[in-house]
């Protein structure tokens with residue numbers, strides 16, 4: 001494709017060299033640039049892509065897109081200056097891959113918690129309805145049965161358009177993707193045409209990146225602001241910010257609620273360790289998912305499916321048979337009936353929801369003993385530090401015993417993270433909490449402490465199969481560690 005054909009919707013500030021230059025690939029990483037590449041220089045959080053323009057050119061890049069033209073240029077290379085390269089990259093990537101998002105129904109899910117759950121349920125539901133589908137999620141990307149490892153919750157614009165093209169080639173008609181707040185701010189979803197957007201909820205997270213909660217809200221809202229009039233925007237009106245999200249959207253506004261009037265109305269009849277019994281638009285249904293928060297997820301999935309033209313009764317029948325995604329309230333039960341629950345709760349709200357659910361589900365046993373809740377939890381390094389003391393406090397308030405441990409420390413000192421968590425434990429709860437830095441030892445200790453019928457919540461890593469320490473990812477799977485600890489007991 002020629003360079004000039006890529007600039008649909010992008011105002012150009014200046015150009016040098018030939019706009020007829022042939023472009024065979026796009027990259028924002030100089031290390032991947034080569035002959036035929038258009039290197040896009042993006043200003044990042046760690047470094048500035050503009051510093052690598054010369055390297056990319058030396059490696060053979062055919063053209064450069066940047067916000068600031070370099071002082072010395074190479075005659076055989078084309079240079080294009082734009083106001084915002086990250087934004088331009090969104091439109092360029094869509095143009096380079098010939099607008100794959102226009103040719104299928106792309107649904108985006110945003111919110112602090114529930115994105116993976118909702119996107120995965122939609123993917124499974126639409127496959128059960130007989131469609132070929134694609135999924136872009138934290139756990140994995142998928143084209144029907146083909147699994148493609150995910151590096152991010154929302155991939156960059158080039159990867160997304162490339163994956164959408166593969167999905168189209170496979171015959172996919174529907175694609176469900178998570179839209180993280182980082183992705184909105186970094187323009188990773190710019191240039192995509194969505195058929196629908198779903199908002200789950202917004203609570204404390206990522207304040208390291210967004211600075212303030214208001215900025216975080218604005219980032220999420222930015223996704224709805226860019227939806228076209230042909231799309232639907234489906235929001236949770238029980239969330240304080242549910243309607244704010246839709247304030248400036250051109251899309252058709254639709255709502256769901258467990259508490260009030262809405263386009264899609266649900267009510268929880270019963271919540272047990274075996275699933276949820278709900279009324280959805282006055283139809284009684286049993287679902288395999290657990291917890292009130294999953295009532296919201298299921299309702300949004302139902303609403304989106306109906307908005308996409310599916311038959312409500314058929315949707316409910318199929319949805320009632322669908323299992324939760326991996327690492328979300330996943331149970332591992334010991335031979336002596338100690339109930340292990342592995343859950344991806346890595347925000348204060350998610351942790352509180354899961355613990356409230358567990359508290360609501362436990363009953364006294366035959367000996368009239370109330371099962372204890374033992375929580376093993378940590379917080380990730382190089383991520384929002386302000387959630388650490390809050391999560392430790394929540395763990396203690398809603399559990400009988402707590403073991404604070406490492407999550408993915410990344411490049412931080414694990415003990416420093418744990419000290420910040422400990423600072424949140426209120427004096428009345430100090431006796432409940434202990435620190436065991438090594439996550440395997442922490443899980444083993446929880447198992448050693450547990451008696452039959454007790455519940456061990458291992459929170460924060462869910463489906464993850466590694467632990468990231470100093471940039472090195474070693475094998476680690478909470479579910480496997482728990483299973484082994486049960487066997488060793």
Ligand SMILES: CC(=O)N[C@H]1[C@@H](OP(=O)(O)OP(=O)(O)OC[C@H]2O[C@@H](n3ccc(=O)[nH]c3=O)[C@H](O)[C@@H]2O)O[C@H](CO)[C@@H](O)[C@@H]1O[C@H](C)C(=O)N[C@@H](C)C(=O)N[C@H](CCC(=O)O)C(=O)O
Pocket residue numbers: 028029030031041042043044045046047048049050052151152153154155156180181182183
């Ligand atoms: C904080 C953040 O979002 N960082 C993302 C961002 O990186 P960055 O801004 O730090 O980039 P940088 O290292 O400063 O580099 C700037 C530019 O120079 C380029 N470069 C750099 C070095 C070089 O030698 N040559 C070169 O060309 C880089 O390719 C880049 O284009 O852009 C990169 C390329 O798209 C992402 O891989 C990277 O994700 C990092 C790995 C990350 O951990 N992101 C997390 C926080 C994230 O995005 N999470 C959300 C989910 C959050 C949630 O909702 O829970 C997600 O969507 O995954």
Ligand SMILES: Nc1ncnc2c1ncn2[C@@H]1O[C@H](COP(=O)(O)OP(=O)(O)OP(=O)(O)O)[C@@H](O)[C@H]1O
Pocket residue numbers: 111112113114115116117118138153178200201293294296297327328329343344345346349350351353354462
């Ligand atoms: N609708 C919801 N409301 C509140 N908490 C939820 C909801 N759905 C799931 N959770 C909790 O949040 C955890 C993460 O869920 P999920 O992976 O679906 O969220 P996510 O938004 O994709 O997270 P991430 O930002 O990491 O991609 C779950 O393990 C559960 O504890």
Ligand SMILES: N[C@H](CCC[C@H](N)C(=O)O)C(=O)O
Pocket residue numbers: 138153346379380381383407408460461464
């Ligand atoms: N998408 C979230 C996942 C956090 C998961 C937790 N295990 C951690 O590593 O902090 C993030 O990137 O902040």
Ligand SMILES: [Mg+2]
Pocket residue numbers: 115116117137138139153178
């Ligand atoms: Mg996710």
